Amino acid sequence: MEQVFWALATIVIGVFGCVLYFYLTNLLLDLALPGRGPNAGRNINRASAIRPWLFMGPAIVLLSVYLVYPVINSVWLSLRDATGDNFVGLDNYVWLVGDRKFLESMRNNMMWLVVVPAASTGFGLLAAALTDRIRWGNFAKSLIFMPMAISFVGASVIWKFIYDYRGEGLTEIGLLNAIVVAISGVAQGWITIEPLNSFLLMVVLIWIQTGFAMVILSAALRGIPEETVEAAVIDGASPLQIFFRIKVPQIWGTIAVVWTTITILVLKVFDIVLAMTNGQWGTQVLANLMFDWMFRGADSGRASTVALVIMVLVTPIMIWNIRNAKREMQ
Amino acid sequence: MDNIAGTRPKLVWTVNIAVFLLVLLWIVPTTGLLVSSFRDRDQITVSGWWTSMFSSEANVIARSAPPDAQVEEDGVYVLSGNVFGSEPGQVIAFGTSSRAPEAYSPGDLGEMSKGRTLVVEANGDYRLESPEPHSGSRGARIFVRTLEAPRFTLENYENVILAERLGQSFLNTFSVTIPATVIPILVAAFAAYALAWMEFPGRALLIAAVVGLLVVPLQLAFIPLLKLHNALGIGKDYLGIWLAHTGFGLPLAIYLLRNYIAGLPREIIESARVDGATDFEIFRRIVLPLSFPALASFAIFQFLWVWNDLLVATVFLGNNEQQLVMTGRLRELLGSRGGDWEILAASAFVSIAVPLMVFFGLQRFLVRGLLSGSVKGG
Incomplete structure (x- = not known):
């Protein structure tokens, strides 16, 4: 108290x-x-x-x-050693490019970078387009949006339960294994299977971020001038054509904003990996690697070097954002 | 747009079903854990949560009363009682040996060694008869297959809050979150007003800097700041984490508030200036009250972010009773109680209850904040 x-x-x-x-x-x-x-x-x-x-x-x-x-x-x-006392030049960077775990983290981060923003934006766009057309759309939206309020650790618990594996001869209580067994497959410890497990972790972030994408894209879709859509209808365009040829091209700017926002988040993804696998079984990512070197490795030189790699990766987006903000203000 | 694109009934149905499936996909994971958090711990491990509404069958080994309790009736020695003890239950089969645990139906006469006989009724009452006196110190084993009614309980919550000390962590999280949400607001509001309505050299540069700082990875900040905090003597303490969250939250706060404040009608502010109001008065009397929606949006963002944060808390707070926040506790439980889903489920829901309430209660402000941050601002 x-x-x-x-x-x-x-x-x-x-x-x-x-x-x-x-x-x-x-x-x-x-x-x-x-x-x-x-x-x-x-x-x-x-x-x-x-x-x-x-x-x-x-x-x-x-x-x-x-x-x-x-x-x-x-x-x-x-540029300094583990304790920060001595200057070591570029040693940390040399170590970095040869480190197996770092290369694994880079590879995984790149996969996350492609899959998560694409899937979240895609699902978000789908959800936005569909929920805008039905009566209970707002209710549906707030349910899809809800994971935004759940912590990454909480979400990890939720999904770890789905991926749970009891072992041979026991009743599977994880939803994924139960479905696999129901369609006469063999239950597995999914979280340990490389490289599938990385994608299973990505699912958690996609589940969280889709709501964010949906909310913003839905507002953008509503902002499209009605005349453009009406003109397309008169020309006999099908609903799908209207969506992909008329609406989507008009909201490219917003899609880009959503995509880059999620990209930044993905580069810093940490809690999910820490809570679900702690980087084992080939799922390591940069942010967790940095954390590892900071606490378990107690090496401020190497940890800082890894953190700087994340910084370098977000820099292009940072510059792009600043440019956009400047253009807005003029 | 409904009137032009959504009139065909087939299309309407497809859309409805598609949204229904999408929503189902999105809420099933949470539902599973929520349901599990109320289930009996023994039932969680033997059946999936989706079966929790139905009775489940289980094989149980019970023991008869010890031989001390036998009574002699007409020359036979009888042990009797109920396999469920005092609780209600239903037996669908029983057996007398581990090789055939479901050999007899309730009410049948089961044969045992040494001429003994066993009858188990559906309600669990058993009667074990023997021509010789029962011997030994323990009762005989009775194999029963039971039909268990679904059992829901609040015990798991009671457990995690008291025994797993989540209650303390709840207070710790609260202590971190409240100041870390409130303090940045005022600091940011003044800066946002200056950036929106005051003319001075370097303004554009500062705005660009704020936009740039929005995306700086926090990972970069930890080691230098921890060293700084330790040097100042506030390492691993609440003051340190309040300051850290304030610093990390400022770019978003300034950015959101500036966007909003810059959009206030020019006439109001100009006319106040003409009337001789100073900037301080304009800020306090006009800008601050008018900016309430933006302040609320940011407060919700910051609240959710700080409440749900694991990383900053792990770095800037210790692991002891007085400092471990809920996300940290949850992560610890995932490691130490990995298979105890009743503990994990209940803990997870204690930790996400408050954010969910904030989310559903104040969604309007949250959405508005998101939109002003991304769509307008770019």
Whole structure:
């Protein structure tokens, strides 16, 4: 209970502190550079040059310490040994390209990168297109969207139960094995079968992310000008033609956004692999490999190097996002 | 669009069925675990959850009362009782040896060695007769095939909350989540206002930086920040994780709020400026109240993300009783109680109950936030 009290106290202190900071700094600025008197014009100009930085101060400090500094520091750490005490040049990078587990992680990450965004966006588009046409569509949507609220670990428990294997002679209680047995197949420990197991883990993320894709694509589909669809109907296009030739081309931009958002998530996928296989049986991925080297390996040099690989992989998307944001603002 | 594309009845049916199947596919996994979390632990291991509504058959080995309890009736020595003890149950077959455990129907006379006879009734009452006095210290084995009615229980939940100490973890998660959700909001709101409505050199650059920081992998941040926190003396403690979540949540907060605040009508803000209001007053009196939907959207995102987070908590908090969050506990259970599905199922549902409530209760804001973050913002 004690820490709940501290949590609540922190909220009060934190919120109060923030308010106080903003209030006091503004007050000080107004007192130091009053907008009246002989130098009013100059003071107002100066004050309005300073004020934005007061408003953004705490955010800039937090962003710099918690996101910018680590990026720079990681580059530095990746050039040093396990404890960070000695400079080792590019040794960590040389180790990396020759490491079997790293190559396995890269291969798996690439597979995740292709399968998960494609499947989530595909299912999301299907769900969006179908649910928009029926009366109980909103209800259906919120059920498909629901896994979004479930933690990756929770989802891992849910799916591990489906893949459960009891062993020979016992009644299978995992849904997958029960179905396999029902169609006269042989029950298996699916989670240990390479390379199928990686795909079984991907299913979990697809299950979670489809709702996200559906919500956004559904909004985009509704935003399509009605005239374009009407024109196609008059020209005698079939529903499928309307969907693929008229609607989808008009929402390419949104599809790209959904795809890249899921791609970033996939590059950082960690909890699912940790909870279901912990990288055994050929399912290792970069984020979990980094975690391994950080805690079990206790090697900050190698862990930082792996983390930087993830950073390099997201950089193209980062640049693309910044470009888009810039275009939006003009 | 229904009126032009969805009029053919066959098509309507196909769509309805397709959506039904899709929804089924999406909710079956969760349903399976939810149902299991209420089942009796012995039943979970012998039958699939999809059969949980029906009675299940099982082979059970019971023991008669010990010879001490025998009574003599008309020259035969009798041991009697019920194979289920005091609980109700149904016997569909019984046997006297392990080779033929289902040899007799209820009510039949079963033969045993040394001239003994055994009768088991459908309700579980048995009567073991012997011409000689029963000897030995333990009762005879009785093999019964039972039909078990489905048993649902809240015991699993009671177990995980108390015995598996999930209750404590629930409090820990709560302690992490609340400040980590509230604190970034105010910091981000001020920054978002400045980025949306104040003119200063470098504004475009800062916005670009925020968009860029949105995708920085957290993996990169852990080692440097852990070293920093340790140097500051707040490593592995709540203050550290609150600050970390605040920092990690800020880019999204600023981005979402800026998009929203920049979209507020220019006239309102300009006219307030003309009336002599300072930026601080405009922010407090006009922007903050009008931005409520965006603030709510972000709060929900951040809440769900922090509540469900495993990675940041593993890195910045310890493994002890006072600090292990629910996702961490769940992951531990997956390792240590891997096959005990009643424990795992109940634990999983305790941990996802709150996010699900938030999700279904506040879905409107969540959807709005998603849309302003992706469709408009690009």
